[in-house]
Amino acid sequence: MFKKVIVAEDFDSINLGIEQALRDLDITNYQHTKYCDDAYLKIRKAIIDNEPYDLLISDLSFKADYREVKIENGDKLIEKVRAEQPDLKIIAYSVEDKSHRIRSLFTNSDINGFVMKGRNSIDELKKAMRLLSTSELKYISPEISSVLQENNNYEIDDFDVLIMKHLSLGTAQDDIRDTFISLNIKPNSKSAIEKRISKLKDFFKANNTVHLVSIAKDMGII
Structure with a gap:
């Protein structure tokens, strides 16, 4: 199981659910941030200190507030983190249901899992962590996996x-x-x-x- 986890999520209520899932899996070494910039800096510092994280759980959409940020969404955070730490396991945890955006995360940023927020998302998140901690397989929420598998012949040129x-x-x-x-x-x-x-x-x-x-x-x- 994962030993060191960082969560990028800006809503406290959702963070509480994620923390419960981590505790259920006996993961005690975790941190959470409400800003992508902070998550990126923590991940970089952990690499420099030779104490890297082995899992990032990140939302994709972050609500803008008074603070000016350089990394405004989870897509860009994941892209930058993947370049810094290629072996880091990454789970996108989001309400996003657009197949092109999710497919892009798997294709361009090589994420390891996508869990859609919903009624059963905490159980799904735990399933994803169990799977990714022991294998190189990908995890995709059942409700979105069928959409990703649809044959779409239209290609952007x-x-x-x-x-x-x-x-x-x-x-x-x-x-x-x-x-x-x-x-x-x-x-x-x-x-x-x-x-x-x-x-x-x-x-x-x-x-x-x-x-x-x-x-x-x-x-x-x-």
Whole structure:
């Protein structure tokens, strides 16, 4: 079982549940932080002191407050921590249900587990810790695993990224069309651009173009 654990979670009520799960597994050496910046600094210091953590449990979304932060969400924390300590076991613990975001965590940051917060999440968290402490297998909450396994043939390409970059700059669709025509980027008809934006919103489950841009930025696509 894990010997030294750090938890990045900004809600006290959820932290209490995680702490109970750790105690149930006889894990007594743990710390929790409410800010990703603090978690990252603690992990770096532990490495320098030659007393590294062997498990990080992190939420993905952190509510902004009066404090200015450099690492604003769990996705970026996990990315930075993975670069610092490649062998650290990482569990993302979140209400996130967007398959593309979860898949990105497994593919790009090589997380070891994803537990979805819910009615049975504490029991799931304990199952994940038991599994990850004794094997190199991955743990995924049952309610999201089927979504991740769905066959989705749509792939994001350079054309999609270019459109989203223009949207992020506040460029109107007519102006995107004119830019594409001037640069001989095809397809460049207004209807083709509208259809591609619609596909992107469906793929990312975005409510509107602003939401689409926000998701793309969170994932580091633009």
